[in-house]
Amino acid sequence: MFDVxxxxxxxxxxxxKVPPPDQTVMELGSACQKEIARIFxxxxxxxxxDAGSCNGxxxxxxxxxxxxxxxxRFGIHFxxxxxxxxxxxxxxxxxxxxxxxxKGTYDATPNPKLVIAMGDCGADGGEFGVSxxxxxxxxxxxxxxxxxxxxxxxxxxxxxxxxxxxxxR
Amino acid sequence: MISHxxxxxxxxxxxxxxxxxxxxxxxxPTEVHNTLQGRAKLxxxxxxxxxxxxxxxxxxxxxxxxxxxxxxxxxIHIFAALAGRDGHLLLETMVADRQAxxxxxxxxxPAANRPExxxxxxxxxxxxxxxxxxxxxxxxxxxxxxxxxxxTFSLAGSPEDMTPPDCLYPFVPVExxxxxxxxxxxxxxxxxxxxxxxFQAMGEDILSLEEHLGYVHKGIEKCxxxxxxxxxxxxxxxxxxxxxxxxxxxxxxxxxxxVGITLPxxxxxxxxxxxxxxxxxxxxxxxxxxxxxxxxxxxxxxCSRLRELWQRQNxxxxxxxxxxxxxxxxxxxxxxxxxxxxxxxxxxxxxRHELQDLLPLLYExxxxxxxxxxxxxxxxxxxxxxxxxxxxxRASGECWDLRRDAPYGPYDDMVITVPHTLEGDxxxxxxxxxxxxxxxxxxxxxxxxxxxxxxxxxxxPVVSGDCRGIGLVEGWRxxxxxxxHLDAAGAVxxxxxxxxxxxxxxxxEAMIEGVIVPDxxxxxxxxNGSYSGHDL
Numbered sequence: 001m002f003d004v005x006x007x008x009x010x011x012x013x014x015x016x017k018v019p020p021p022d023q024t025v026m027e028l029g030s031a032c033q034k035e036i037a038r039i040f041x042x043x044x045x046x047x048x049x050d051a052g053s054c055n056g057x058x059x060x061x062x063x064x065x066x067x068x069x070x071x072x073r074f075g076i077h078f079x080x081x082x083x084x085x086x087x088x089x090x091x092x093x094x095x096x097x098x099x100x101x102x103k104g105t106y107d108a109t110p111n112p113k114l115v116i117a118m119g120d121c122g123a124d125g126g127e128f129g130v131s132x133x134x135x136x137x138x139x140x141x142x143x144x145x146x147x148x149x150x151x152x153x154x155x156x157x158x159x160x161x162x163x164x165x166x167x168x169r
Numbered sequence: 170m171i172s173h174x175x176x177x178x179x180x181x182x183x184x185x186x187x188x189x190x191x192x193x194x195x196x197x198p199t200e201v202h203n204t205l206q207g208r209a210k211l212x213x214x215x216x217x218x219x220x221x222x223x224x225x226x227x228x229x230x231x232x233x234x235x236x237x238x239x240x241x242x243x244x245i246h247i248f249a250a251l252a253g254r255d256g257h258l259l260l261e262t263m264v265a266d267r268q269a270x271x272x273x274x275x276x277x278x279p280a281a282n283r284p285e286x287x288x289x290x291x292x293x294x295x296x297x298x299x300x301x302x303x304x305x306x307x308x309x310x311x312x313x314x315x316x317x318x319x320x321t322f323s324l325a326g327s328p329e330d331m332t333p334p335d336c337l338y339p340f341v342p343v344e345x346x347x348x349x350x351x352x353x354x355x356x357x358x359x360x361x362x363x364x365x366x367x368f369q370a371m372g373e374d375i376l377s378l379e380e381h382l383g384y385v386h387k388g389i390e391k392c393x394x395x396x397x398x399x400x401x402x403x404x405x406x407x408x409x410x411x412x413x414x415x416x417x418x419x420x421x422x423x424x425x426x427x428v429g430i431t432l433p434x435x436x437x438x439x440x441x442x443x444x445x446x447x448x449x450x451x452x453x454x455x456x457x458x459x460x461x462x463x464x465x466x467x468x469x470x471x472c473s474r475l476r477e478l479w480q481r482q483n484x485x486x487x488x489x490x491x492x493x494x495x496x497x498x499x500x501x502x503x504x505x506x507x508x509x510x511x512x513x514x515x516x517x518x519x520x521r522h523e524l525q526d527l528l529p530l531l532y533e534x535x536x537x538x539x540x541x542x543x544x545x546x547x548x549x550x551x552x553x554x555x556x557x558x559x560x561x562x563r564a565s566g567e568c569w570d571l572r573r574d575a576p577y578g579p580y581d582d583m584v585i586t587v588p589h590t591l592e593g594d595x596x597x598x599x600x601x602x603x604x605x606x607x608x609x610x611x612x613x614x615x616x617x618x619x620x621x622x623x624x625x626x627x628x629x630p631v632v633s634g635d636c637r638g639i640g641l642v643e644g645w646r647x648x649x650x651x652x653x654h655l656d657a658a659g660a661v662x663x664x665x666x667x668x669x670x671x672x673x674x675x676x677x678e679a680m681i682e683g684v685i686v687p688d689x690x691x692x693x694x695x696x697n698g699s700y701s702g703h704d705l
Binding site for chain 1: 308309310311317322323324325326327328331332333334335355356358359360361362363383384385386387388389391392403404407408409410411413454467470471473474476477480484490491493526527530534699700701704
């Protein structure tokens with residue numbers, strides 16, 4: 001236990017407070033928080049759906065929860081069920097084997113059920129396109145409100161994309 | 170009880186030339202060919218001997234690695250990769266595409282079970298004596314009797330507007346009073362890839378687990394057909410995003426072997442630097458995630474912090490947080506200057522310093538180890554029979570590592586330490602991964618110190634004729650195999666990547682019996698198979 005406390009003490013607080021001028025975690029996060037307060041009250045619940053991704057997007061989504069971004073402090077959190085979600089963050093070209101599952105997840109999400117297609121594959125099928133096995137873009141399967149490009153998008157690009165979607169509401 | 174003498178298994182397995190002799194002694198006519206380039210020997214055998222060859226190999230402690238096909242109308246070529254003490258032997262045989270039939274190797278190598286069913290679904294090859302006739306990769310996106318990897322099947326296929334869910338996959342039921350079933354997935358609760366797990370449980374105890382994968386099958390192999398080598402490298406980098414360096418390297422290695430180019434040593438060293446950085450990033454992330462799955466969030470906070478710093482440096486130095494598209498045919502797209510080398514060295518030193526605090530703490534922390542020890546035990550015997558790879562195998566005492574056992578540049582002039590243990594539980598796997606980070610840090614330091622001068626890339630030549638090559642790379646999950654066939658115009662006519670997850674997924678089923686339901690996420694994370702790399 002003592003070792004743990006020592007390590008925590010030595011690590012200190014990571015949260016980036018004094019960011020360089022633009023595109024920073026704090027700025028983006030605070031802006032998101034303001035929009036979330038306007039639209040949802042206090043928080044934005046995200047359900048992620050991997051509909052066929054290579055797992056690259058998921059790794060960057062995980063990064064949003066590390067100490068540097070700590071996206072929960074802005075009221076954004078990932079939930080386990082679509083029934084608790086305000087927003088679906090969907091990755092991948094939609095594999096045909098995932099088409100029904102994605103549709104089912106969408107149907108299970110309460111309004112306003114915003115949808116973001118994340119990554120180049122989610123945007124237009126990316127390297128995989130449309131084929132016998134892939135439906136391509138997320139928008140080919142469910143209605144999409146915003147697209148965040150990148151292969152994969154960085155955590156900051158993700159925050160930026162979420163903010164842009166919220167601002168437009 | 171397993172003695173340390175059992176660990177000598179690998180050194181007792183025959184070398185590849187001896188294996189060929191063993192085949193001949195057993196009355197299997199073999200023909201050695203040099204129509205495929207790379208670090209493997211190719212022999213062709215008659216299809217009738219396909220099963221017998223496996224029987225001979227299995228009786229001689231050979232490791233089974235992969236089986237795949239290639240449609241060259243009117244035949245389907247079938248390849249199986251076997252590993253001996255000093256490298257790989259590829260068996261090749263031909264069957265007619267209209268009535269493709271072959272003896273199964275599964276009775277001798279359980280590892281062949283799913284890969285053979287994959288061939289059955291994708292090429293229509295029927296395997297005699299296969300213990301499990303169920304489909305594997307095909308859900309409902311194409312009909313029974315259609316085979317996507319035949320040349321007569323178009324990339325577009327003829328899918329329905331709406332592919333129905335695969336509700337009727339025939340899981341093996343367990344019956345008895347009090348037995349209940351838990352279906353999980355394909356959409357999971359966390360931020361992970363999709364797949365389906367079917368548990369049969371009694372109270373808290375899991376009686377059996379059956380995996381049903383294939384949800385993220387997106388036609389990677391078919392997509393590859395007709396691409397040029399650069400396009401293939403981009404695609405290979407997205408077979409499994411967490412192993413982008415290793416898969417791209419394997420695919421490029423296969424292409425480079427096929428056309429017979431040798432890379433500058435500096436290019437190889439930078440590839441290995443990228444691969445070791447990828448290993449470290451994934452091990453860091455997963456060590457944290459395993460601890461998080463048993464509620465030890467301190468480790469998650471620390472490891473995700475270290476991983477983020479590592480990824481930021483990837484971005485600063487190599488231009489991409491996950492290192493995608495840095496490995497290219499003919500070399501790498503980025504060189505390192507003196508300042509960058511200094512920056513990388515500094516980060517190595519810092520990470521090592523951090524881990525000196527962190528790893529001993531995790532290895533010994535009582536409330537964490539209480540959950541990890543004796544959880545999800547994979548015995549050495551089971552690991553061996555399933556042919557599992559990478560840290561999963563090494564945590565059960567089976568310590569293959571291509572970097573040491575079948576080395577390729579730049580590892581061919583380095584001494585590679587391969588951490589291993591006999592515990593076979595979640596604790597052992599965590600420790601092996603921690604120790605592998607330390608080994609990789611040493612390798613990185615050595616490579617940066619001895620970085621050869623010269624070019625980092627050579628022009629990929631114009632292909633002068635039909636050629637085939639094999640790539641073999643030790644990714645962070647284990648051995649990755651890539652087979653590439655380029656046609657006379659230099660376009661890909663077949664690409665097959667074999668992610669280690671093919672061999673590691675069945676181990677999760679094997680280790681889970683008797684484990685309690687709440688420990689499943691930990692066991693799953695401690696194996697961390699790739700869904701995308703498996704489903705293709």
